[in-house]
Amino acid sequence: MAYFNEAQLEQVFVELFKKEHYDYVHGESITRDTRDVILYDDLRLYLQKKYEADHITEDEINRAIAKLETSDGGGVYAENVEALRLLQEGFSLKRTNPKLPNLHIYPIDYTEVEKNELGKNNLFKFVNQLAIDGEHTRIPDGIVFVNGLPLVVLEFKNAIKQNTTIENAYKQLTNRYRRDIPKLFRYNAFVVISDGVNNKVGSLFAPYEFFYGWHKAEATDSVLDGAFDSMFTMMHGLFRRERLLDVLHNFIFLPDTPKGEDKIVCRYPQYFATTQLFNNILQHSRLNTDGDGKGGTYFGATGCGKSYTMLFLTRQLMRSKQLSSPTIVLITDRTDLDDQLSKSFLNATKFIGDKTIVQVESRENLKEHLENRSAGGVYLTTIQKFEEGTGLLSKRANIICISDEAHRSQTGLEQKTTVTVKGVKHHYGFAKYLRNSLPNATYVGFTGTPIDNTLDVFGPIVDRYTMTEAVADEITRKIVYEGRAAKVLLNSDKVKEIEKYYNECREKGASEYAVEESKKQMTRLDNILNDPDLLAKIAQDMVNHYEKRMADGATVLGKAMIVCSSRSVAWNLYQAIVKLRPEWQEVKECIEGETLTEKERKEIKPMPRIAMVITRDRDEDPDALYNLLGNDEYRKSLDKQFKEDKSNFKIAIVVDMWITGFDVPSLDTMYCFKPLQMHTLIQTISRVNRVYPGKEKGLVVDYLGIKRQMNEALHQYGGNGNIDGPDLETIEEAMKVVKDELDIIRRMFHTFDWSGYFIGTPLEQLDLLQKGAEYIQRTKELETRFMRHCKKMKSAYDICCNSEQLTSTEDDDIHFMLAIRSVILKLTRGGAPDAVKMNKRVAGMLKDALMSDAVEEVAKIGVAADEEIDLLSAEYMKRLEQIPYKNTKVKLMEQLLKQVIESFRKVNRQKGIDFTKRLEDIVKRYNDRSDDAAFANDVIDDVVGEMVRLMADVANERTAGDTMGLSFEEKAFFDILKSVAAKYGFIENFPDEKLTDLAKHVKEMVEEQADVEDWMNRPDLRATLKMNVVVLLAHAGYPPKIHDEVFKEILEQAESFKRHSRPRPYIIDNDSYSSMVAEP
Secondary structure, eight states: OOOOOHHHHHHHHHHHHHHTTOEEEEGGGOOSOTTOOSOHHHHHHHHHHHTTTTTOOHHHHHHHHHHHHOOOOSOHHHHHHHHHHHHHHOEEEOOSSTTSOOEEEOSSOTHHHHTTOTTSSOOEEEEESOOEESSSEEOOSEEEEETTEEEEEEEEOOSSOTTOOHHHHHHIIIIIIHHHOGGGGTTOOEEEEEOSSSEEEEOTTSOGGGOBOOOOSSTTOOOOOOTTHHHHHHHHHTSSHHHHHHHHHHSEEOOSSOSSSOOEEOOHHHHHHHHHHHHHHHHHOTTSTTOOSEEEEEEEOTTSOHHHHHHHHHHHHHTOTTTTSOEEEEEESSHHHHHHHHHHHHTOHHHHTOSOEEEOOSHHHHHHHHHTOSSOOEEEEEGGGGGSOOSOSOOOSSEEEEESSTTSTTOOOSEEEEEETTEEEEEEOHHHHHHHHSTTOEEEEEESSOOHHHHHHHOSEEEEEOHHHHHHTTSSOEEEEEEOHHHHOOOHHHHHHHHHHHHHHHHHTTOGGGHHHHHHHHHHHHHHHTOHHHHHHHHHHHHHHHHHHHHTTOSSSOOEEEEESSHHHHHHHHHHHHHHOGGGGSOBSSOTTOOOOHHHHHHOOOBOSEEEEOOOOTTTSOHHHHHHHOOHHHHHHHHHHHTOTTOSOOEEEESSTTSSSOOOTTOOEEEEESOOOHHHHHHHHGGGOOOOTTOOEEEEEESSOOHHHHHHHHHHHSSOSSSOOOOOEEHHHHHHHHHHHHHHHHHHTTTOOOTTTTTSOHHHHHHHHHHHHHHHTSSHHHHHHHHHHHHHHHHHHHHHTTOTTSOHHHHHHHHHHHHHHHHHHHHHHTTSOOOOOOOHHHHHHHHHHHHTTTTOOHHHHTOOTTOEEETTSHHHHHHHHTOOOHHHHHHHHHHHHHHHHHHHHTTOHHHHHHHHHHHHHHHHHHHTOOSOHHHHHHHHHHHHHHHHHHHHHHHHHTTTTGGGTOOHHHHHHHHHHHHHHHHTTOGGGOOHHHHHHHHHHHHHHHHHHHTSTTGGGOHHHHHHHHHHHHHHHHHHTOOGGGHHHHHHHHHHHHHHHHHHTOOOTTEEEHHHHHHHHHOO
16 A cells, blocks of 8 residues: 655646746756756746846846855854845946946846736746755755745654654754755745644744744635645745745844844735735725725734734835825824834834834824824824814825724724713714825724724725634644633622622623713723732632643743732732742842843843833822832833743732733743733733644633633624624533543553552652553653553643642542653753743652763762863773663763764764764664564664774864874864865875865964954955965965855864854853753
């Protein structure tokens, strides 16, 4: 029987690309230099066709290609940004004939789509199995070329093999390919990982959690659930030729000043929302004689990236000729949202294409800006500024107002009447003032929870993306409900009073006329919730619940938000909590167990663990509360610090602030002690649905019994208009998953007795832990299955760890299995951050276990705490031999070798590459072992022997230059020169003596330049070095065609020396070594 494998999946994609009218070529049939990533014939042909009418010359084509290839350096990300800007915006080229004006070169012809001439100039090609030479030769499964430029790289995995997932494809692209063939990614728009069933798209620089499927081909399609549907929707929805060009041109955002490797590739909901809104605005703009100014409403689930959708829409609008280069006014309803949006837009001048992006200070300030221009400009403001005065701001019709969170204060058009002791007062909603100020503007609304008024102001819903879809697409995390009201609301009268409040609200509805009555009801409810006994119970339960989640590693960073019904309730609850935990008020530099770098100290400030986020009330607040709340600057600092992973600030108590439009992706726990309804409820609980590495779900802990209200809100706002949204997932469902997974894992250990765990002596417990890890690693398949089920169990346990339905035996067994999982993860990942956290009792024990036989018990073998460990010494080899568990020994040796080789590679890249390849081959042999015990033992013995020999070779290499009269640095250059000579077959002309002399000269040249500070960022010095090296190589007889390659290797080696200042590549101190292998 033939199995569906990667090669067959590759052929499926070949056929799908052909259907989308791409030319298909197998990589082996292309005649080229295997170091090249551009298909030069295609690029030249495109430039000739595109600029034929301009009589482009051969010299100009050569210079245009040189411009595309020329880099200022700075690494893969910097080069990608540099090249993508050229692809998106084009560049100016001086003509060979100085009498002719400059020619603007567009490497991609984006006008073909609007002219309906697709394929006239652009050349679309799908190539598979194209070998590319870099540090290693790598062969990506598929590459999409447009005009000879490699825009998309695809990597496939076998859906049938359980041990291989698309995450393996992600690691292959982002680690191995990025490291070994970085030049392939200079022109990269995005990458694709696929096994046929799971198909995801993302930026090369994004974490795996931020790769997503493309689940629609058209905006009007419904999302399909079939196994292979996402492959077809991705191919027709994203790789349709005109769609690919559109995404490349308008939907990849590169910030002006990135914080890290920031590159935002649109997701399919953002693409369709932008295009639908853009077309609707064109249709309804008041520039049209029949335009009504209602640009439309976008109903997008909270947390699905509406800010970026606004950014994509703004770029489209600003470049529209039909809209006469409009002025964009972005409106929020709160200052903190205005600040948040401003940060994104002020960092997007290049993307938007307009340098005038201003956060306006007042209505008058906005008026000045609008009067001084007839087009262009982006202005950010709050709706409240339109109530500062009345009158006309601008009559222009090429103004577009985009409203964020358009469900709240921006929808009041009707007159309101208030009767006071001073008489009758008439006033209007903010929207009325806005419309009077900009009567001919077109209005667009963004909201996660539309209400009827929203549609009246902005027009019908043009596109929607619901909570249900966002969770299914993994763009947001599922929210899980845990009701704890019954534990604290023991007084039935209180329960009845809360229920009465909700019933009265329901009867009166959400109309404006019910506001005053609602305030009375809230006052009555506050009196109930402010009961000291009740608050003491809630404080105790919250503290216990939070600390149990922390102890069990059930929260990624321990970030929690407590939402209170009023200022007084918040203040009294805060006092009740700090009375139980006074240490939470202590101001600390950062969380325990962490230390801050100098750079981090500039960003992360000393904070208490718990803080209130509420504005001051000068008249009402007691002194203690007034001083605690701080001024506006302090509140801004709270916002920033809560978003810092290492900040000591973990628990925020809020009333109205931060419950809408406030994003902290690591926030995964919300304690709700506030009566919330409908759109406000959805907005509030959505604070915990953001995606963050290691975060599976967001937990809402309810202390008021609002489950029914939550389900009603989800039904209204979570569905797609025809289908209700989902019911809440509860901890009871998580409990079922935990028990089912525990049962499966227990059966894997059916011949293993762990009954002594938690009751034996510490040594007996450690022994069981180590033997359990060895037992489950008998084969790779068994280990993978165990790890997979443990991951599912851990994910569910994080949600229900506080449940009383778990017996103590089940709790112990769960922690035993998770401890074994952590041992294996440590042995597999070495010093990588461990995503698995666990019960503190187990964690301490696990640390001891990893420091004893599994790694070697440092104290027992006689290593002092401050002694350096030479990982390549004969003494250390003896220590490794003392480890009694073979699988554990192999995993440990693999990690130690990886660390040693990686460190070695920093100072001798060529040898580091050679050693890495040897280690990869050894590990592959180990992973391919069978489940036959005797045969497996032989394989493991052989693998250990090979690893020991590899360690010895690495150890010998550090002194290999001594016998040749070469320093460590000179030996690195010698290895580069020898490797290239061997690769191109002229090694016989270069005996070691000749290469030794060359290496010394190269080192002298490098040192001349490297003595200058910041020389790596000085193009003039790099050019001088290149000229000197090329002349030296030419005199020595190196073939001219490889001069560039040799120089590139030499330059990278020189940069490594400068960056790493020649560390000792085989020694680490005991503390760092212990942390590498022992931190749970």
